[in-house]
Amino acid sequence: MAKKSLCAWQDLALGAAILAPGSAAKLKTGDWRTLIPRLDEDKCIKCGMCELYCPEFCISEGKDGFFRPNFAYCKGCGICANECPKQAIAMVMEEK
């Protein structure tokens, strides 16, 4: 049988509690994605609204001033595209 568990039941903390903060970073939510945000740099005004609204906090400002997601965490939820005041983000089907 393939191993599908994180650890043996005896090794889980009491009541499956998480004993150290920051463990959410270990959960790479990027593989949940079916749609991927595509940025149109001609339309983008670098306002950073997408960064503010991203529920995964995975969008950050690059050296060129454009805001781009970290695809290890981006779930493809489309909130950034919905909130963009310039419709500069399109959600497109991701080819894997």
Next chain:
Amino acid sequence: MLKKRVGIEVSLAVAEAVKQARAQVVSAYPITPQTHIVEELSTYVANGELDAEFIPVESEHSAMSAAVGAAAAGARVYTATSSQGLALMHEILFIASAQRLPIVMTVANRSLSGPISIWNDHSDIMAERDIGWVQLFVEDGQEATELTIAAFKIAEDHRVLLPVAVNMDGFILTHMIEPVIFPAQATVDKFLPPYKPALKLDPAKPVTMGPVGVPEVYLEAKKQCEQALLDSKAVVAEVLAEAGKTFERKYNLIETNGKKKAKTLFVTMGSLGESVWSAVEGLNEDGEDVGQVRIRLWRPFPVQEFKKACKGAKRLIVIDRAMSPGSVCGPVAQELKTIFYKDKDAPEIVNVIAGLGGRDVPVADFKEMYRLAKKGKLAKTYTLWGVDSNA
């Protein structure tokens, strides 16, 4: 040591026991027939007799939620409920055990609606069999008092760390005035030292309790809780033995009355056991070969201890106080049929569902059940005792 024996309503005796156990948080919502317990506790808190936070919540769902939060913060927590109140707590009951929180709750057993009924049976707790709590049943006021104190010791033991429900029959027990001997406060303090949490919410050392259990974790988390519940049996036995010594009584997981090695045994849980005891005594005096087995620990079910108590019996008359509609018999009988399945010398199990919704079952009725069972005239499935029928 000579202790004071007082005549007291059992609900108030339980409140006194919770006070003696030095509960630190009581969150509760009133519901008949449990109300007197938490009403008395609120008076203790208001008078300064009990140094605790009393949280008068807006529903039982909130009562259990507040209990979970307070226990997570490391407090000794108590609540009590009945019937619809227990049903309203339903989803949080599983969370309390999953988070390994040693909450103690009295369930003043009452039938579930509908039709609306405030009277006694076990349908409320039987709908919550699988919540992962330790579940005890008490039979009289003295036991209710002492096992309420013992329940904290069981729950808080680091080998257990699970919530405990102490079941006591609504009205029949909660509202009865009985003679109760209270232990000295120093005795209780020695028996039950302050609660030391294994894990608690603490800003200095942050932890996350109740996280999402993704498919890679959920199964192992459930296994951890189930194993803790199974392993708790030994601790319950140990604490009951110590409680027996401390309070000068005797408490086992399973108790027996009447003729030793009797061919027929009544099986009871809760206060109807006392009526059965009287019936068995009478039948023994008439020379009948009958005894009684009383289940004190319902979850985890003490399989070996129960089988040992039934050794040599040919027939069990199992008294259930709840229906399991659409199944083959009542919940206690189902349990027993399962544990004896394919055993050589397994006793015949006849099931009588009696006393639903507060219907009175006098001593004479149990004698009648015995006579019918002896003649093989009780149904193979179950008998809904006393139901009025045109058939």
